[in-house]
Amino acid sequence: xxxxxxxxxxxxxxxxxxxxxxxxxxxxxxxxxxxxxxxxxxxxxxxxxxxxxxxxxxxxxxxxxxxxxxxxxxxxxxxxxxxxxxxxxxxxxxxxxxxxxxxxxxxxxxxxxxxxxxxxxxxxxxxxxxxxxxxxxxxxxxxxxxxxxxxxxxxxxxxxxxxxxxxxxxxxxxxxxxxxxxxxxxxxxxxxxxxxxxxxxxxxxxxxxxxxxx
Numbered sequence: 137x138x139x140x141x142x143x144x145x146x147x148x149x150x151x152x153x154x155x156x157x158x159x160x161x162x163x164x165x166x167x168x169x170x171x172x173x174x175x176x177x178x179x180x181x182x183x184x185x186x187x188x189x190x191x192x193x194x195x196x197x198x199x200x201x202x203x204x205x206x207x208x209x210x211x212x213x214x215x216x217x218x219x220x221x222x223x224x225x226x227x228x229x230x231x232x233x234x235x236x237x238x239x240x241x242x243x244x245x246x247x248x249x250x251x252x253x254x255x256x257x258x259x260x261x262x263x264x265x266x267x268x269x270x271x272x273x274x275x276x277x278x279x280x281x282x283x284x285x286x287x288x289x290x291x292x293x294x295x296x297x298x299x300x301x302x303x304x305x306x307x308x309x310x311x312x313x314x315x316x317x318x319x320x321x322x323x324x325x326x327x328x329x330x331x332x333x334x335x336x337x338x339x340x341x342x343x344x345x346x347x348x349x350x
Contacts, residue, residue: 140187142197143217145173155184157217164213164240174214178338181211182273182300185338191331193269193296193346197221200267202290204254204282205274208236209247215271216244225264229253257286264290270297275305280322287327291349297327303341312341323347 137147143158149170156173168175178185195201198221206212206226216224226241227250228234234251241249252260254274270291272283283299291297301319303312320332327347335342 140192141194141218143220144176144187144214147173153188155188157214159214159217161213161217161243165208165210174217176214181214182335182339182342182344183211183271183298184214185335186298186333186344188338189333189335191333191344191346193298195219195269199269200265201225201269201271202264202267202286203227204270204272204286206233206237206249207273208233209240211271211273212237212247213240213244216240216246219246222246222268223248225250225260225267227252227254227260254286255282257289261289266290266292268292268295270295272298273300275302277306279305280319283323284326287349293349295349296330297347297349299323299345299347300335301343301345303343316343319343320345 137145139145145156146153155176157176159174163169167177176184178188195218199219200222201224203212203224203226206228212226224247226247241247250260267290270287303315307315323329323345328350330346330348332343332345
């Protein structure tokens with residue numbers, strides 16, 4: 137078994153590499169519990185897919201994180217295993233998945249759930265402090281503008297960010313590669329682009345972009 141970052145490991149299981157997080161909690165979304173580990177399923181989590189594709193951010197256990205697009209908490213649950221000494225401010229706009237997410241937040245002391253629209257970050261400005269890491273997974277046409285608005289308001293100088301980009305959500309008529317090129321260029325006009333890459337085969341027509349605030 138190989139440790140990737142704090143509390144994140146790759147283990148051999150039935151002849152395959154399986155990504156897991158060390159966790160004292162039970163299953164949240166139907167994932168397998170393997171001893172003291174929870175399987176982190178890449179087809180269910182874009183962050184897991186990114187890590188298995190070979191790009192890793194050294195997320196520290198005491199980081200403060202702003203998570204945009206928490207949904208029912210699949211990825212947040214694993215991120216909470218990593219930042220066990222830190223805190224996650226998790227924003228979700230849709231009430232239905234938020235109900236499931238609240239169950240997770242009640243279980244984990246390091247998650248603060250916010251039923252808010254990520255495009256209006258000033259509405260939660262009084263709750264969220266400056267953070268080390270902004271993670272966004274929002275499939276909307278204006279997802280880049282949403283990301284910038286939150287980065288400008290909450291991300292520390294030198295802080296890291298990940299945005300998961302779905303080509304069809306931004307422009308359903310253009311070729312995905314054309315959309316991705318535009319997105320990377322736009323992000324690079326305001327931030328340092330550390331890396332970017334495809335999430336295939338786990339997520340079709342998606343890329344990750346890793347940026348740093350300078």
